[in-house]
Amino acid sequence: PFCGQLLSSNGASVLHIDRLADSANQDILVPRKWSISLDLKIPGCIHLLEILIQEADVLIGPYRPGVLERLGLSPAALLVPHPRLIILRITGSHRDDPYKDMASYDINGLVVSSVLRMLGARGEPPSPPANILDDYAGGSLAAFASVVLALIHPSSSGKGQLVEANMVGGASNIGTVPRLRTKEPLWMSKRGTNSPNSSPNLLQGLGSTLEQVVPTGLSRDDKNPWPHMQAILLTVFKTKTRIELEHVQRGLVSPDGLRLEIILSIVLLWRDITLNFRGDYYSVKNYMNWRKHKAI
Numbered sequence: 001p002f003c004g005q006l007l008s009s010n011g012a013s014v015l016h017i018d019r020l021a022d023s024a025n026q027d028i029l030v031p032r033k034w035s036i037s038l039d040l041k042i043p044g045c046i047h048l049l050e051i052l053i054q055e056a057d058v059l060i061g062p063y064r065p066g067v068l069e070r071l072g073l074s075p076a077a078l079l080v081p082h083p084r085l086i087i088l089r090i091t092g093s094h095r096d097d098p099y100k101d102m103a104s105y106d107i108n109g110l111v112v113s114s115v116l117r118m119l120g121a122r123g124e125p126p127s128p129p130a131n132i133l134d135d136y137a138g139g140s141l142a143a144f145a146s147v148v149l150a151l152i153h154p155s156s157s158g159k160g161q162l163v164e165a166n167m168v169g170g171a172s173n174i175g176t177v178p179r180l181r182t183k184e185p186l187w188m189s190k191r192g193t194n195s196p197n198s199s200p201n202l203l204q205g206l207g208s209t210l211e212q213v214v215p216t217g218l219s220r221d222d223k224n225p226w227p228h229m230q231a232i233l234l235t236v237f238k239t240k241t242r243i244e245l246e247h248v249q250r251g252l253v254s255p256d257g258l259r260l261e262i263i264l265s266i267v268l269l270w271r272d273i274t275l276n277f278r279g280d281y282y283s284v285k286n287y288m289n290w291r292k293h294k295a296i
Contacts, residue, residue, distance in 0.1 A: 002140035003090065004060060007147065008032040015052065040071055053078060058086045058147055065095060075162040085160040086150045090143045093168040104167060106131035109138060113172040114179065138170030206236045206248060 001016075008014040009032060018037040036052075038045040050073070053059055059078070061068050068074060075087045092104025093112070110116035110128055115138075120127035143165040150163045203209055213232050214225045237245070 001062075002136055003088070003143040003147070004033060006140065006144045007058075012058075015056075017049065046072060049073070050078075053085070054082050056085065057151065058088060060088045060090070060143075060147075062090070065089060065091065079160055079162075083159055084154040086147060086154070087160070087162045088143055088147055088150075089162070089164045090139055091164060091166045094166050095164070097168075106134040106167075109134035109167040109171045112168050113138070113175060115171045115175040118175060118178050133174070134167050134171045137174055138172075139165065139167035142167075142170030142173070206233070206240075208232065208236055 004014045004016065014033045016033045016035045018035050020037045020039040038049060040046060040049070053073075078087060079085055092109060107116070107128055110119075110133060113134075115133065116126045116128055118126075119129065119133075146163045146165045150161060154160055203213060213229050215228075240248070
């Protein structure tokens with residue numbers, strides 16, 4: 001659903017195939033999509049779906065490999081009458097690797113790709129960020145990129161293709177830079193031990209100085225002052241309100257690009273004009289306004 005949402009947000013006309021039900025699908029990833037309800041156990045509905053597919057550029061198969069085939073909608077059969085069709089499959093893992101039969105849960109993909117081990121605080125168990133990293137970033141974003149690239153191919157060759165995106169591979173790609181940088185002295189493999197950038201300008205905005213935070217002088221390779229630095233900064237943060245910190249942030253002009261950023265809650269996110277003026281975020285309360293449901 002999220003891959004389709006990304007496509008619709010970027011101008012594609014997306015038709016969502018729902019199960020036959022008494023009411024509209026309550027999936028929140030439906031804004032800007034059309035919807036039609038079909039009972040795929042009925043031959044007539046399968047035939048109608050085949051007609052709809054002939055008018056499409058892309059078919060996103062949400063099922064595990066083999067389900068479309070059992071419905072009589074195998075990629076080979078669909079590409080005969082519609083040779084330019086792009087058929088996308090999103091799976092948990094690559095069909096040829098040892099994890100191909102593993103349940104496609106977000107946490108599984110993070111474990112297998114080694115990304116989970118990168119997340120969390122020092123001395124604590126790994127901390128996965130809900131299910132956004134593997135399901136959405138590793139899966140749906142990778143699928144979105146795969147569709148866009150695959151759409152370029154027919155323009156030159158005239159041929160469509162079956163495209164497979166898997167969440168383990170997507171998560172592994174996301175973790176490429178941290179994984180490779182563990183070979184560098186400035187990037188440690190243990191969580192919570194990577195040397196942060198420091199800015200005198202930032203400290204000045206907080207009412208402190210580099211000498212106060214690091215009396216012995218700052219060295220990227222010396223981690224001994226870090227607990228003292230954390231204690232000093234924590235004390236400073238506790239003496240200022242969020243509004244005061246926002247004023248500090250707006251007043252910073254740091255040559256190295258370092259800024260003090262406020263961690264936005266969902267409520268504050270809606271109020272942030274900087275992020276929301278492009279329409280990147282939509283209210284769940286209003287998402288049904290975009291829902292155009294036709295039950296058959």
